[in-house]
Amino acid sequence: xxxxxxxxxxxxxxxxxxxxxxxxxxxxxxxxxxxxxxxxxxxxxxxxxxxxxxxxxxxxxxxxxxxxxxxxxxxxxxxxxxxxxxxxxxxxxxxxxxxxxxxxxxxxxxxxxxxxxxxxxxxxxxxxxxxxxxxxxxxxxxxxxxxxxxxxxxxxxxxxxxxxxxxxxxxxxxxxxxxxxxxxxxxxxxxxxxxxxxxxxxxxxxxxxxxxxxxxxxxxxxxxxxxxxxxxxxxxxxxxxxxxxxxxxxxxxxxxxxxxxxxxxxxxxxxxxxxxxxxxxxxxxxxxxxxxxxxxxxxxxxxxxxxxxxxxxxxxxxxxxxxxxxxxxxxxxxxxxxxxxxxxxxxxxxxxxxxxxxxxxxxxxxxxxxxxxx
Numbered sequence: 001x002x003x004x005x006x007x008x009x010x011x012x013x014x015x016x017x018x019x020x021x022x023x024x025x026x027x028x029x030x031x032x033x034x035x036x037x038x039x040x041x042x043x044x045x046x047x048x049x050x051x052x053x054x055x056x057x058x059x060x061x062x063x064x065x066x067x068x069x070x071x072x073x074x075x076x077x078x079x080x081x082x083x084x085x086x087x088x089x090x091x092x093x094x095x096x097x098x099x100x101x102x103x104x105x106x107x108x109x110x111x112x113x114x115x116x117x118x119x120x121x122x123x124x125x126x127x128x129x130x131x132x133x134x135x136x137x138x139x140x141x142x143x144x145x146x147x148x149x150x151x152x153x154x155x156x157x158x159x160x161x162x163x164x165x166x167x168x169x170x171x172x173x174x175x176x177x178x179x180x181x182x183x184x185x186x187x188x189x190x191x192x193x194x195x196x197x198x199x200x201x202x203x204x205x206x207x208x209x210x211x212x213x214x215x216x217x218x219x220x221x222x223x224x225x226x227x228x229x230x231x232x233x234x235x236x237x238x239x240x241x242x243x244x245x246x247x248x249x250x251x252x253x254x255x256x257x258x259x260x261x262x263x264x265x266x267x268x269x270x271x272x273x274x275x276x277x278x279x280x281x282x283x284x285x286x287x288x289x290x291x292x293x294x295x296x297x298x299x300x301x302x303x304x305x306x307x308x309x310x311x312x313x314x315x316x317x318x319x320x321x322x323x324x325x326x327x328x329x330x331x332x333x334x335x336x337x338x339x340x341x342x343x344x345x346x347x348x349x350x351x352x353x354x355x356x357x358x359x360x361x362x363x364x365x366x367x368x369x370x371x372x373x374x
Contacts, residue, residue, distance in 0.1 A: 017286035146284035147305025176294035179270030202272035207237030218324035292348035297341035
């Protein structure tokens with residue numbers, strides 16, 4: 001069987017969840033008969049962690065230069081790249097890549113698989129882009145999404161049911177093993193001025209409206225002072241100012257650290273006593289899988305594909321979205337019941353090993369690709 005040539009196009013300047021999964025897939029794909037190349041959009045003035053990481057990991061990557069937003073030359077560049085690489089399948093990630101590939105009419109020449117990771121709620125422009133994305137996805141040979149609610153959403157918007165596949169994200173079972181070593185976690189706590197006996201609550205994700213950090217902040221303010229908690233929020237995004245204002249109005253500035261964008265959230269799992277996802281919308285959240293792999297007990301809102309991965313009171317504690325009182329109650333349970341967190345974390349790690357290791361995801365994707373390539 002000859003190797004299957006795959007070209008993946010992604011918009012990524014940092015190591016987002018989709019970017020991490022893409023690099024991990026590229027590292028494993030060769031053993032499954034897939035020759036993979038990647039491409040990403042670059043501007044002269046920007047640093048690009050994804051590009052640097054892909055090259056460091058020996059993943060073939062083509063920069064697609066763009067001079068500005070809405071640079072129409074990019075459409076021609078994509079069409080030309082497809083002609084040069086001559087892939088059996090083109091794969092795209094996120095709104096921009098989907099839209100430009102459809103404008104370049106790549107789908108008329110090569111089977112096209114589009115990965116749908118969900119949408120952000122950051123503003124009017126983002127909502128417009130989301131509508132354009134649905135136009136793009138209707139032309140894809142296959143759409144791979146990450147949860148059953150997202151599948152239903154796509155069907156309602158006109159994507160044919162027989163063209164949608166669900167594939168959850170993946171995480172290495174040994175992820176964050178180094179971060180959990182006492183010498184590393186002790187050093188990071190000291191650098192952040194967090195006392196050794198303080199309970200660290202970790203939230204990892206983009207600072208955007210659908211992540212609902214405000215509800216998490218309100219839950220923090222409801223926790224009894226005797227619990228001695230400190231919230232660490234890792235990520236950056238358009239909601240930062242709103243989050244900062246809410247921190248100030250709640251009077252909890254001394255108990256919250258905003259780290260901003262980090263190359264990796266891995267070290268922060270080493271100091272966390274619990275991880276919290278307060279989202280109002282999720283697909284297959286990488287932050288959930290990261291916490292499960294790292295052995296950090298999770299409190300998460302029961303939205304999107306969360307309950308397809310985690311089971312309440314077995315691998316995590318699941319709560320309704322938008323309810324700071326309920327969120328605070330379950331966060332408090334992990335502090336009041338010292339045996340609960342280790343039980344949840346141990347079971348979660350077992351599930352990650354059995355179901356969410358990258359090798360399983362790679363096999364599933366290769367099966368889909370071979371079927372599409374015919």
